[in-house]
Amino acid sequence: GQNIDQPTEMTATEGAIVQINCTYQTSGFNGLFWYQQHAGEAPTFLSYNVLDGLEEKGRFSSFLSRSKGYSYLLLKELQMKDSASYLCAVRPVDDYKLSFGAGTTVTVRA
Amino acid sequence: DTGVSQDPRHKITKRGQNVTFRCDPISEHNRLYWYRQTLGQGPEFLTYFQNEAQLEKSRLLSDRFSAERPKGSFSTLEIQRTEQGDSAMYLCASSLPDRSEQYFGPGTRLTVT
Numbered sequence: 001g002q003n004i005d006q007p008t009e010m011t012a013t014e015g016a017i018v019q020i021n022c023t024y025q026t027s028g029f030n031g032l033f034w035y036q037q038h039a040g041e042a043p044t045f046l047s048y049n050v051l052d053g054l055e056e057k058g059r060f061s062s063f064l065s066r067s068k069g070y071s072y073l074l075l076k077e078l079q080m081k082d083s084a085s086y087l088c089a090v091r092p093v094d095d096y097k098l099s100f101g102a103g104t105t106v107t108v109r110a
Numbered sequence: 111d112t113g114v115s116q117d118p119r120h121k122i123t124k125r126g127q128n129v130t131f132r133c134d135p136i137s138e139h140n141r142l143y144w145y146r147q148t149l150g151q152g153p154e155f156l157t158y159f160q161n162e163a164q165l166e167k168s169r170l171l172s173d174r175f176s177a178e179r180p181k182g183s184f185s186t187l188e189i190q191r192t193e194q195g196d197s198a199m200y201l202c203a204s205s206l207p208d209r210s211e212q213y214f215g216p217g218t219r220l221t222v223t
Binding site for chain 1: 114141143150151152153154155158160165166201205210211212213214215216217
């Protein structure tokens, strides 16, 4: 199975950078996902990493190290609308379901 | 493309009643997933379909839960004899055959009183 850990809460200032870490332990691995979820809404897809390294997509970047079972999501130039929960999820090998962490609530303050 | 849709968005029911939820995936997506999410937790996998075939069902899913996708398009999730512990957000997601990312619908929030 999967054991996925991420911090519960983080607070940052508008315009700043925040890094959300995610560690996982899995018997098989076939990709790591980051989703954003605003309160009361559905998760929206942000990024997918299957190989080691950094994937950049606008203000958001995601990093993966498979040997360390570690990923982070980097949010740059924070805006108030970035206040949300950020979910780390792992896809096992030979399977399609996702196993999610509990999410990290990011609060952006003016 | 209107995305994944779910109906109803909210459902309040009394304990012991049966409820049924519907999910319409993105039209060209052949995989469809059901997840359940409670407050402060990430989504928890329930079951998934590839076309009309139900390929996996979570051990957490009791026999009161059943899901169907009869023509490989929309899906229904039925909960029989609801319990207060069934109160949660029920999320549906879909994905393309050759892609891993899943796209979620707005969810159905179930409250069992």
